[in-house]
Amino acid sequence: MARLKRFRNLKSDNTTGFGTNSSSTGGRFVNKDGKANIVKRGVGILDRYSWYHTLLGMKRGKFLFLLLIIYISMNLLFAGVYYLIGIHHLAGVNTGSQWKNFTEVFFFSAQTFTTVGYGRISPVGFEASAVSTFEAFLGLLSFAIATGLFYGRFSRPQAFLRYSHNVLISPYKEGIALMFRLAPYKNNNLSEAEVQITMAITSEENGRLTDKFYTLDLEIKKVNALALSWTIVHPIVETSPLYGFTKEEIAATDIELLVFVKAFDEVFSNNVVSRTSYISSEIVWGAKFNMMYKPSQDMNKTILDMDKLNSYAMVPLPEIAVTETSMN
Amino acid sequence: MARLKRFRNLKSDNTTGFGTNSSSTGGRFVNKDGKANIVKRGVGILDRYSWYHTLLGMKRGKFLFLLLIIYISMNLLFAGVYYLIGIHHLAGVNTGSQWKNFTEVFFFSAQTFTTVGYGRISPVGFEASAVSTFEAFLGLLSFAIATGLFYGRFSRPQAFLRYSHNVLISPYKEGIALMFRLAPYKNNNLSEAEVQITMAITSEENGRLTDKFYTLDLEIKKVNALALSWTIVHPIVETSPLYGFTKEEIAATDIELLVFVKAFDEVFSNNVVSRTSYISSEIVWGAKFNMMYKPSQDMNKTILDMDKLNSYAMVPLPEIAVTETSMN
């Protein structure tokens, strides 16, 4: 890792919130989906999760399935209670086998929990009435909570951005630059988009492995509107921590690019945030992105083709004479 | 397009988020309603739209109609299921013709979906009871979602601004200025309003058509409170990309003014955003806006007349000696 000496003189960033002691951390810092690669211990399971954050982040299908499971469980529970109290306290039940009796009280429970209350079956006597009074209350509260969860889920600010799968090292002006591309894929309106890339690199210092973080300078770090695709460009010049790296050195080094995008969603009038991370093996040496938008046939609109987000062509890179003077 | 040379030396803005290659884009950049004039391809129909953004942006009547359609469809669907299970599993149905039978199960379905559950008709046996148990659950979830949508729709931050239909070139101090006007038309309180105008112009450069973007300097770009009308003024001085243009040149050139307004809504305590766009044909040469507010008769209030938002009078413009030295 001799070449890493090169950027020893660059000022590293110690405000990332990740430690610099390489032996204290394991694996990548940030997962591909943007979440920090950290596990928490020493907190009870109930305390460790914000159930609201968890339910908001859950996949739609899983969330709906969970609601259904809860609904069925609640009814099984209350059916059990009514069954224990005695089926004769429910007027109108068509009695029969134990199974038939249990299904009758289960359906009565559901009719109470949802407050549909047809009334063919109805509670008689104190115990059954009291339980159903409580169940109807609980049912309404449950749906109140579900309402809040639905609203929370779909009003949750999301950036709806897609990133190119790869980072390219492309020709740029007289030299080369690191580039990747992102584009909004939904009908949301993003403005004032801002990007920040932090490069994490494991470097040897005084015989100890330390993690160093560098904020990469970008050609453009903020755009007014994020309507089309946006190619983020980090010119690999002398002040870049990547300056002087060869294709082989990049592949051999433990590099991670932490990407952070912040934008303003004009429909929700709220800031949205998106994160991702690229590691060494996702960097393609000597390639160039293909254009991903073009005018429509009638020349009245611009068409953005999301399929081409990661479309690139291999190109030769210019020879760069690395100035060795910067390395003292 | 010879006169476009004039502003070749002005620094153009490359952070608009729109590309500069004129042959890659079609039509205007931003539609009159403020949305980017872009179509997306290569994303599935389900992925391309954020259904929440779509339902929030829908016109009120269309939204309510859609809810009604969904309600009727759900009931038709469940009525079909009950019908298949067999009408004799619903106690209390007044049987008759097939049509009559179907309407009975349809209404039973509606009574279940809304949880009104009169009980004249009620499910008997496992299948019908199970389906109605599920339908009541689905009904409540649907109304939970509808509740969220309603809240999302009416709490959605909106600027409620109207713009003058035209942009005027008016006399201003010793010279001329580009002016347009906006005003809030509802009883919302906007403060800290800020405006930004970006001019897009198609220009010839090295024989290739490129789109250039310029941020126009404004006399006042921020006001503390947006209570009355606000006339936005861009003085056409030497540093303006419009400096030296004649009436005919403006009409002949492909100019687009992208307007972006941001303000703070004091009721919602949220930023609201509004966009619009003007093209060459909407620019009126030699005109002046008429005052649109006056004191009330008792002198105790100020009256803002929204009808006069686009009211202007034609006026002669002063002769301006274009300094040719700035064009080298």
Added chain:
Amino acid sequence: MARLKRFRNLKSDNTTGFGTNSSSTGGRFVNKDGKANIVKRGVGILDRYSWYHTLLGMKRGKFLFLLLIIYISMNLLFAGVYYLIGIHHLAGVNTGSQWKNFTEVFFFSAQTFTTVGYGRISPVGFEASAVSTFEAFLGLLSFAIATGLFYGRFSRPQAFLRYSHNVLISPYKEGIALMFRLAPYKNNNLSEAEVQITMAITSEENGRLTDKFYTLDLEIKKVNALALSWTIVHPIVETSPLYGFTKEEIAATDIELLVFVKAFDEVFSNNVVSRTSYISSEIVWGAKFNMMYKPSQDMNKTILDMDKLNSYAMVPLPEIAVTETSMN
């Protein structure tokens, strides 16, 4: 109004959003409750009001009463429809006098609208069933909307600030200062509170009355936490537009102090805003606020006495030699 010449050389603020032509506006700019004193014309009644903003700003009692009125009206309307369809299409009605019949269908309507659906009365036949199907749907949507309104109302960010009724001219260091006081009166946590005072004054210029606006310099314009009372202090020094005014001149001049407070509510994690306005007659010459907080008896807490918010004592003011040199 000769003394107004004094501050002719001070830079006035033209970014208030209010015009400067005194003959175009009537009365005070901002009402005591912080709303702009403006009426809008030329917009239809439906367009002029954001009904959501209106319902959010309504007093609690009025809002609840409005909901009740709507509930009764809807039921009267639907009762009318059922009555027209014919009372014999509702099974279980206890018929009698016309009044009795109407009340029966009215209550049936309410049982449908709220989805309580006891079922003693139930619709029979297509028309009555179809109407009740629609009514139950409408009922649920209405309560969905009401849910959104309730949430919108109580989650609406509010500052809960009270202002001293008067503005005082008090002794301050060697000279005098304009002071008023504000305090939070509820158990909300405000931090990063910021205040801005704009003074509007009607001044004669070239024989024409114009409104001039001045931002007043404050001793402290931002505090970290707004837990106790906060006395806002504008020192009346040479750079103040009020410098050199006598008690009589203040009373005789058309002065308005526009107060704008912005703070961060830590429970809602949102900015809250509060406005008020003081006019000449509310300025008290030669007075000083009394302390409004003290330690509790056990010395373990601080007690803030809101009753003393406007409590002040008359005090003599120091003689100030007005430097006439600043007036050229």
Added chain:
Amino acid sequence: MARLKRFRNLKSDNTTGFGTNSSSTGGRFVNKDGKANIVKRGVGILDRYSWYHTLLGMKRGKFLFLLLIIYISMNLLFAGVYYLIGIHHLAGVNTGSQWKNFTEVFFFSAQTFTTVGYGRISPVGFEASAVSTFEAFLGLLSFAIATGLFYGRFSRPQAFLRYSHNVLISPYKEGIALMFRLAPYKNNNLSEAEVQITMAITSEENGRLTDKFYTLDLEIKKVNALALSWTIVHPIVETSPLYGFTKEEIAATDIELLVFVKAFDEVFSNNVVSRTSYISSEIVWGAKFNMMYKPSQDMNKTILDMDKLNSYAMVPLPEIAVTETSMN
């Protein structure tokens, strides 16, 4: 308190929002839970509390219990009304003892309030029908309000941070520093975390006790991501108000550290705020925090052990020669 003279020349911060007159305030400024230690007087009980803020801040169990109490009270109230109207106006009641009769109307009330409406019991006649019509309306509104409260409670932005119980005086570079530690304990994503520490100290000035506030300089006051633990470091150098204090002096002085943390929650896209406070007795002289994270066994993740948040070891501190020149 002679040593307090030392920092007399440092500029104190008068924008904390707390007064400086030590005899006007009692006890600590901020409680351990971050709330200001203030009681309000002179406001009616209804005005003094924002019930929404109160219900949002209530413990979960207490909140649910309160809802249940309200539900039972409402039903008792309405049961009373139906009982007064007369039980014979409710068809289907199984009459018996007074207690039995009352429970029957109580359960009928619950069936109305929740809109479950089985219909075994149903109102007959104007009075009972009118009351039940109103009760069903009130029931739905109550659940509308409950829905809003639930959503308000769980969407309420919270930082979910834990603080080390103690503040340490640790060796730092050549000298010493004040340190404490915080860590997020839930699965929320915090970024752009910022901390501010204000030290309050009671000092003698001209024979009068005054409270002085100092913003402490921090080694790092902002981190990009708050994923692991964060040790906040205030170097005790010459410009620090704590410079020159001995262990004994700290224990004997009335010092309070007001901690304010602000971060951006990426799921809610909202700023969250957290406060706490440390007093003299919580400061440990000569100690050092132990590492609280380490790589997982497979080296693929980082494990953060919350149990170690306050884990520290006693260490000797370097001798510091206090420069007396800074004290003139």
